[in-house]
Amino acid sequence: MNDTRRPNLWEWGLLGISLVLFVTLTIGITTHAQWVINLDRLIIRAVRFPQTPWKNLIVSWYTTFFNPVPLIIFILAGTLILFIEHYYRAMFFFLFTPVLGTILNSVIKALVKRPRPSFDPLMHYGGYSFPSGHSSGAVLVLGCVMVLISSFMIKRQRCYVINIVIFIFILLVGYSRIYVGVHYPSDVLAGFCLGYIVVFVGQTVFGYHHSPRHHQL
Secondary structure, rough: OOOOOOOOOOHHHHEEEEEEEHHHHHHHHHHHOOHHHHHHHHHHHHOOOOOOHHHHHHHHHHOOOOOOOHHHHHHHHHHHHHHHHHOOOOOOOOHHHHHHHHHHHHHHHHHHHOOOOOOOOOOOOOOOOOHHHOOOHHHHHHHHHHHHHHHHHHHHHHHHHHHHHHHHHHHHHHHHHHHEEEEEEEEHHHHHHHHHHHHHHHHHHHHHOOOOOOOOO
């Protein structure tokens, strides 16, 4: 577990796409670009309607799992498990990455100062809207889980299946933030991009990039 990995072309490509998208969205939002407004409206209509009482209940329930307190509990529990199992590099990766991402998200929110949507929200959250903290938090935490699974799980097929399920969970977080009316789609996409950028940094610092060789946990 002491060997490290360098980013491959696929990871560099995802990093480049994430950086370009994040910068483009930030510029578009700060300049009130019409294409951002049109894109948000189009996706909001597709995601938020039709609404039903059961759908409202399920989506609202799901999105609360990625509130700050549940995520903090999950991070601390994961950190403790890795510490007990003596996986110290993994422990610091799992702790460092979400903390760095949360700090960056808060700083960017304070700089951009985008108000939250005002169209009939199902839930109410304070603070600014861009980028989505829940979306970036989902990528930061669950993305770290995906990285560690890819690094340690020896059976590739099982690894792929688990990571696909986790990836769907991440996408559903973004969907839920738009559906309950507390974020614009551009907030969610920017949150995903920011989360991946920080996970990439964490992977680079702690040497958890993909490799054909797997380790058994």
